Amino acid sequence: MKIYFAPLEGITGYIFRNAYSGIYGHIDKFFAPFISPNAKGPMTPRERKDLDPENNNGINLVPQILTNRSDCFIDAAKVLREMGYNEVNLNLGCPSGTVCAKGKGAAFLPETMELQKFLDDIYSFAVSCDMKISIKTRLGYYDPDEFYDLVDIFNDFPVSELIIHPRIRSDFYKGEPRKEYFAYALEHSKCPLVYNGNIFTGRDYDELSTYLNSSPDPVMLGRGLVSDPSLADKLKDFTAETDPVKFRRLHDTLYCEYQKVMSPDINVLHKMRDLWSYWQHLFDGSERDFKRLLKAKKYSEYEEIVYHIIQQ
Numbered sequence: 001m002k003i004y005f006a007p008l009e010g011i012t013g014y015i016f017r018n019a020y021s022g023i024y025g026h027i028d029k030f031f032a033p034f035i036s037p038n039a040k041g042p043m044t045p046r047e048r049k050d051l052d053p054e055n056n057n058g059i060n061l062v063p064q065i066l067t068n069r070s071d072c073f074i075d076a077a078k079v080l081r082e083m084g085y086n087e088v089n090l091n092l093g094c095p096s097g098t099v100c101a102k103g104k105g106a107a108f109l110p111e112t113m114e115l116q117k118f119l120d121d122i123y124s125f126a127v128s129c130d131m132k133i134s135i136k137t138r139l140g141y142y143d144p145d146e147f148y149d150l151v152d153i154f155n156d157f158p159v160s161e162l163i164i165h166p167r168i169r170s171d172f173y174k175g176e177p178r179k180e181y182f183a184y185a186l187e188h189s190k191c192p193l194v195y196n197g198n199i200f201t202g203r204d205y206d207e208l209s210t211y212l213n214s215s216p217d218p219v220m221l222g223r224g225l226v227s228d229p230s231l232a233d234k235l236k237d238f239t240a241e242t243d244p245v246k247f248r249r250l251h252d253t254l255y256c257e258y259q260k261v262m263s264p265d266i267n268v269l270h271k272m273r274d275l276w277s278y279w280q281h282l283f284d285g286s287e288r289d290f291k292r293l294l295k296a297k298k299y300s301e302y303e304e305i306v307y308h309i310i311q312q
């Protein structure tokens with residue numbers, strides 16, 4: 001079974017990817033948070049640093065591009081190819097207000113004529129230079145039934161993998177994924193499919209498999225894998241338990257590596273706080289500690305609280 005780590009902007013940057021893969025392994029592909037090429041250039045220096053192969057040693061990484069302009073997509077893909085990448089991913093799912101206001105991400109989905117022209121351009125480029133383009137999509141912008149036309153459109157192109165997050169834009173990341181549309185894709189799509197959405201436990205995966213009458217493979221995991229870093233190992237039957245020693249190593253590595261590149265201290269603490277919003281459930285009964293953790297302003301304070309939580 002193949003497991004892909006979903007792109008999570010603000011979380012799964014190169015520091016996280018290195019820390020995670022040095023400790024847990026078993027991820028077949030990481031997808032990088034999107035870059036947004038525009039007239040100013042294909043990527044910012046910060047995005048380039050995140051994608052620099054030297055910062056992603058031994059990690060099977062796929063850069064993701066968010067744009068509705070084929071010229072910008074192709075310019076970025078060319079630079080990424082020069083950096084050594086032979087697959088890029090197109091973001092057709094981002095629900096954020098600022099992205100959708102510009103007609104990108106999920107907002108590109110209902111513009112089917114423009115989308116077809118865009119795909120024509122980028123896949124002609126991909127074929128001409130033997131580069132793979134995978135797509136990460138939602139079901140639609142306004143209505144999940146937009147998906148039927150989208151499946152037909154994607155069928156006309158050599159999509160290397162179609163990653164489906166079965167929600168529409170207004171669902172954001174809430175509610176049950178609309179699994180019945182993934183089942184539709186299994187029957188009607190010609191593209192290799194990847195399921196993404198709300199797999200937080202082995203049980204979630206088993207329930208999905210029962211619903212679909214087959215075990216989806218590959219699957220892409222996002223929040224579930226941050227919340228339980230052992231989830232991939234569990235799904236692959238390498239372990240049954242969340243290993244506290246590995247978790248502590250992950251925490252300490254991230255904490256140490258963020259201190260090397262971020263300042264002032266409070267920014268590091270904010271970063272760790274974001275992660276603790278995913279990790280809190282791993283440590284029952286420390287509500288008071290978590291409240292204190294959110295307020296910590298100094299490393300010494302943070303460390304005292306965290307090690308108290310972890311050792312409980």
Ligand SMILES: Cc1cc2nc3c(=O)[nH]c(=O)nc-3n(C[C@H](O)[C@H](O)[C@H](O)COP(=O)(O)O)c2cc1C
Pocket residue numbers: 006007008009010011032033034064091093094136165173196197198199220221222223224
């Ligand atoms: C904080 C956050 C940042 C995200 N950033 C991206 C992104 O850069 N590109 C993308 O395609 N999806 C992004 N997503 C969506 C995830 O990749 C994924 O599709 C979504 O979380 C559903 O999968 P999950 O239920 O396994 O988390 C983001 C989601 C969250 C919560």
